[in-house]
Amino acid sequence: MRGKRVRLIVAITLTLILSGVLAYQIYYRPYQAMDLREQLAQYYKLENELARIQDENLKLVMETRRLQKDKKYIEQLLRERGYIYPDEELQIMPPQTTAPHEAD
Numbered sequence: 001m002r003g004k005r006v007r008l009i010v011a012i013t014l015t016l017i018l019s020g021v022l023a024y025q026i027y028y029r030p031y032q033a034m035d036l037r038e039q040l041a042q043y044y045k046l047e048n049e050l051a052r053i054q055d056e057n058l059k060l061v062m063e064t065r066r067l068q069k070d071k072k073y074i075e076q077l078l079r080e081r082g083y084i085y086p087d088e089e090l091q092i093m094p095p096q097t098t099a100p101h102e103a104d
Contacts, residue, residue, distance in 0.1 A: 066073050084090050
């Protein structure tokens with residue numbers, strides 16, 4: 001009878017210790033707060049990236065609409081890229097350089 005009682009006490013003690021360890025692992029993990037901080041940092045980083053992409057998307061939508069409707073804007077862009085009308089002549093001038101004065 002005494003052997004059963006000792007086994008029961010040992011079993012209860014081990015169960016309590018195991019329960020305590022499991023409770024600590026579930027509720028009081030030391031790295032749990034660090035995980036939360038890392039996740040929050042990643043969330044804010046992704047939120048900022050989303051805002052940047054949305055701004056870029058808005059600019060592209062506005063540029064697309066302008067290209068669809070504004071003929072003068074299209075002409076300006078084409079001229080910046082070297083396009084000319086068929087009846088125009090393109091003259092390419094070499095860049096002016098100042099030659100150093102030579103002493104005679």
